Amino acid sequence: MKGKSLKLNFVMNAILTMSSIIFPLITFRYVSNILLPDGTGKVSFAISLITYFNMFAQLGIPIYGIRICAMVRDNKEELTRTAHELLVLNFIVGAVSYFVLLLAILFGPKLQEDRALYIIVSSTIFLSAIGMEWLYKALEQYTYIAIRSIIFKLIAMVGMFLLIHQKSDYVVYGGITVFASSAANIINLFHARKYIGFHSVGYYSIHRHLKPVLIFFAMSCATTIYTNLDNVMLGIMATKTQVGYYDAAVKLKVVLVSLVTSLGTVLLPRASYYVEMEMKGEFRRISAKALNFVMLVALPLMIFFMLFAEQSIRFLTGGTLYESATLPMQIIMPTLLFIGITNVLGIQILVPLGREKTVLVSEIVGAVTDLILNAILIPQYGASGAAIGTLAAEFAVLVVQYIALRSEVRGAFLDIHYFKIFAALIPAVLSAVWVSHLQIGTFWLLVFAAILFFGLYGIVLLLLKEPLVKEIVFGLLSKLKRKNKADDVA
DSSP states (O other): OOOOOOOHHHHHHHHHHHOOOOOHHHHHHHHHHHHHHHHHHHHHHHHHHHHHHHHHTTTTTTHHHHHHHTTTTTTTHHHHHHHHHHEEEEHHHHHHHHHHHHHHHHHHHHHHHTHHHHHHHHHHHHHHHHHHHHHHHHHOHHHHHHHHHHHHHHHHHHHHHHHOOOOOGHHHHHHHHHHHHHHHHHHHHHHHHGTTTTSSSSOOGGGHHHHHHHHHHHHHHHHHHHHHHHHHHHHHSSOOOHHHHHHHHHHHHHHHHHHHHHHHHHHHHHHHHHTTTTHHHHHHHHHHHHHHHHHHHHHHHHHHHHHHHHHHHHHHTSSSSGGHHHHHHHHHHHHHHHHHHIIIIIIIITTTTTTTHHHHHHHHHHHHHHHHHHHHHHHHHHHHHHHHHHHHHHHHHHHHHHHHEEEEEEEEHTOOHHHHHHHHHHHHHHHHHHHHOOOOOOHHHHHHHHHHHHHHHHHHHHHOOOOOHHHHHHHHHHHHHHHHHHHHOO
């Protein structure tokens, strides 16, 4: 199977990411004012809790499946066999996870209050199992993934406005959230016939996947612990309102992380393929480019949203009810850079090289760091304490992974043009500070500030001839010229 264009994959993944930005920006403002921090906190807590059961049900397959399927993508029979094996394994473990969850819902005193909410949100376990998202990513079908996801997000967005009208509709909100994120997986199951057969291909060996899958499962456990532990511990040690504040602070960060890691996301199947084909030069080239991309994108996003945290929260929620989320948001924003780098080091370099155990160790260190700091800080500082725990956890993961790869990636880090990046950030920050003092509406202030900040940043980088920016801009201009010439000829 011929690999897709990395540039096309990046563009489609970027479009998908932008849809993930627009959807919560439009809906959360509306929903948060109706459900209030208590209502949004209940849904956030339910999603965080179910995430742990879904983590067990997935058993590390989402990442492992991308790698193993990418390696055999040129052999349809072997690809079919591998997909069948992983699908069966997913269903078996998913059934066990469902059974334990239902027992917890039926007999857990705290869960019985919102039994309907937990049952609805738990459908993500089944939908994730049948979705086989790993297959489509392994085959680099990012155009299909983007279009499918955007359609379902649009339907969900309409549903939000039509069905949520009062505080008690938080259960409906939970259901629509599940629909937006997972319902498209039903389409995946039927669409998979285009790439794999649904007939038996003879001998199956599910046990061959158990050892690597368990390593990825352990990685997933550690990651899920320190990414979802905050909401769970806040719900237990503080209040649902604090969960609501933290959810508002993290909402934008999660979306921005998707943007920062968008290039790295499309590189995993390609990197795994390069390693399998022993194309070491190509592997190093795309890894270095991914690191450069993270630095160029994460730093300005981090700084901008730290400067405009209060305005962003106010715009996101439509008022002042969530102003207590401002400080947690400012604290957590540097994780954009940390997560961006570890996404490259861990998922795009260590995993394709077969060094999953190193990733696991780093994530365990992160989980332990988060657990300890949350236990100490949440009782006194609430959502801000949880944000500090997450910040420290992500930094700990970065340190461990860098130490493990320092000889391989030192050159890539040294090749990044830090002076040009910081030189571009200075006028951008100064412009943002000036805009922040203008007496205009929140929306227009954010729009004006963003245009000025990122516009100046990009222009200065272009004037300083930053290599990656230059490559992207001139590449686009070259394509436009070719298109115009083709139109003239026609």
